[in-house]
Amino acid sequence: MGHEAGGAVKIARALLALPGLAALAWGVMLFAEYALPLRPDVLGTLSWIIGGPILNDAVIAPLTALLGLALARLLPPRWRTPVVAGTVSTATLAILAVPLLWRPYGTPPMPGLHDTNPTPALALTVAAVWLAVVLTALRPRVVPPITSDAPPITRDTPPDTRDACSDTPADRPGP
Structure with a gap:
């Protein structure tokens, strides 16, 4: 540059x-x-503002990462990426749901939000995530896997313009 x-x-x-x-x-x-000026409810707000990221960075994110690593080592290759993505999505949904699950009306009221119980809504959303995980892992592969006999594709590799069907001795360059 x-x-x-x-x-x-x-x-x-x-x-x-x-x-x-x-x-x-x-x-x-x-x-x-x-x-x-400082009031007792401000300390509760500060604990949420400071404690939330600390709880996430010290507990939830490391546990999610360890679970993802363990699953990546234990699962067959076609299941690894979908399951790890589903695990991270589930952890994210759980973090977002904490204020509503922790106490009733844990967030500012919004029309329609507090009309329902957040627990079944979270359960249905997590179920949809894991349904997508299963469907993704079970779908047939579109791209064949890379084999060890194929040369790696790099930026410096010139494009192969020959037709694969016309590779006869007459088509090959001579000495």
């Missing part, structure tokens, strides 16, 4: 970061407006 292109990439990154930083600043302002 040339010097000019590198500078353009840096400018583009800075321009893409600006809306994120503006949103972060806005969120800090809104939280300060809510939290100051």
